[in-house]
Amino acid sequence: MALPGRLVATLVTTVSLTLLGAVGTTLPAHAAPQRTAEAETAPHRPLWTGTWATAPSHAVPALPGTSIRNVVHTSVGGHAARIRVTNRLGTAPLRIGALTVALQTPGAPRSPAAVPGSLRPATFRGAASVTVPPGRDLLSDPVRLRVPAAANLLVTLYTPEDSGPATQHRSALQTNFLARGADHTADETGTPYTLTTTSWHYLAGVDVAGSGARGSVVALGDSITDGSGSTSGANRRWPDRLAARLHALPPHRRLGVLNAGIAGNRLLLDGTGPSVLARFDADVLSRAGVRAVIVMIGINDIKGTPAQTDPAAFTDAYRSLVARAHDRGVRVIGGTIAPYAGHSGYTEAREAVRQSVNRFIRDGEVFDGVADFDAAVRDPGQPNRILPAYDPGDHLHFNDAGLQAMADAVDLAGLGVRTPQGAGR
Template sequence: MTRVIKARHLFTALVTVLALVPPAASADAGSTPLTGHGHGHDNDQARWTGTWESAPSGTAPALPGASIRNVVHTSVGGSAARVRVSNRLGTAPLQLDAVTVALQEWGRPMSPNAAPGSLRVATFAGRRSVTVPVGQDMVSDPVDLPIPADANLLISVHTPADSGPATYHRSAFQANFLAREGDRTADEPGTAYTVTLDNWYYVTGVDVLGAPAAGSVVALGDSLTDGTGSTSSANRRWPDLLAARLRALPAHRRLGVLNAGISGNRLLLGSGGPSALTRLDADALSRAGVRAVIVLEGINDIKGTPEQKDPLAIEDAYRRIVERAHARGIRVVGATITPYGGYSAYTESREAVRLTVNAFIRNADLFDAVVDFDAVVRDPADPHRILPAYDPGDHLHFNDTGMQALADNIDLDTLLL
């Protein structure tokens, strides 16, 4: 197993993140709006740990009158849950008149059925309905349901009216479900959910209470992190596989894993969802219990249209990410950009930019640690390409074996101080 990790000095100080909660709000109410810019850390954050995340990548047409059953996979468990719903990219207030949480029936990852007796109603400031302002997220009250680690949850929402474009995550790589008419959120049998969706609608996170963990780690990335190339509905993205490794650790070293990957995402431009710099607070730094962020971003800046020809611009983006994370006492692990020789957008000039950026990641002493994904997956016989055993066929993304190689080569000791 090849590992290339570089540890950096410890922070000189940790900055306490203050909660932006109105004075009259209870710390446990969970219904405080969170803005799309990441403000709104909860002052009881130490009690809550992020177990799952979906980063908003764009909008889709609203589905008024429909019920959507989102299937999400936990990384760590807890004694209760709270759900984050989002209107971050919408243009009108979002009305949800019912939100429920349930365990998916065991052993059937492509089923809309809830495990008997597990379905719970999620409330917002004690109410079953919620209106989410434009550009904001809302967090539910605690839902009294024990949440297992490494399990699928069903987060069902009903939209009674057309609230305009729906904030969603485009590429879920997970079967989700739609019931075309009526509020079916409280249905345990999923027979009304006759349509399969490839996206997550409105739901952007799940936190758990009292997790046997030290916090969470965020994987900030593009399609390589989002899961392109891995087996759908099987949770074989590299952050999922990293979560499996972390679950084997003692509780004081264990972390929840939050996947903030968006297919097509870039560091600098808003292509494939908001840029990494734009969404950093909302998708990474403000999530519950975050201790570290792993950054695997940059290939779309290099190969996209317009392409970023200046490595210094990409390097500056990394500096800004690290500065903002360190200001909140959060560690940053930099990942080198993986090869893409043979992909349609590959050129020698773009490859030169990738190699220059990778040299910066390895040698600039910017990050708290470095994981050299490039060295892990490249073909020794042709270093501009990934190993055939890791290639799903497009010469850019990774199959399940490649995803496992990425997860296996992260030094877990670098994720905590």
């Protein structure tokens, strides 16, 4: 469902560098992206750029009377932020009693303490509390806060009552914090936050204004993109390492990097989270400033139950994603599916499907570019297997070194980023 033109214009025009007005708006689960205002007024420098994102994956029991301190890692910086809260997998209206944003104490990724003086309240159309309808995301008003690139933010929500199933992203690979019994969103010390969780709750994204970046790129996939196998709390998922590569460029050539990976996710079927076909609009096209998406998805379809054995089903789905992205002016990079021989789900018949799908990605002339992850991580002596130096032991996921190799396989020029000669890879 597209947003009304007047509302879209309001989202942009009411925010300026000198007067940041209230722009909180409710977004449906399959909201169309903000096309006209950002694209037409500044096609290469969107007002808002996504700096961090996650994809809702599970609905879990509510956390009434709880302050939830989510820790997120930025990719690009700016002088203001806005927060995307989510009730996308909820079944009842979600009441958020308060929301704050702060900088986490540097060098302390497992601490709930904020940098003194950095904590800011966020509002929604000027109100401190808000109700998010089920199945929806909602953007906060802009928050005046200088957000550094490659820094950790504390995004804290208070849920005063049982609002039904809580939307979460289960596999955060990050220590987050809970404080029971009262609203502790404004606490800088972190002392009340005595409980921890490794999931993000009620949070789907952070955008920044004034980043100077060209926009953002979404990494769309499954557990490999989600970071399974990487060091927890170290931000070494392959999208994080891609963000580090982009950060080395001059500010005006950078892109924010948004991680839309869900462990266990599929291209074709719902299961662990909605399928990529179902969530593409919400997790890619509705995000701020998106210029490109890297799609690496399909291994769970191939090895899962029921297994998808018809390569044509994959190619039809890829064509659909590309058409939907191109309709919004978004480039699509096809990521080849990595090898997995040695994993319990491996069979020769399934390997033949993987090879067929990878041939299409490389040679089908459907994608705007290819990130050949398969070639980057396979063992040259046994190309149906991961290189041992990259294998954490399950023959499916990747350790930090393997995820770095994946990030290095992305051609930055293919994302629409001009780089010094020879620096695209």
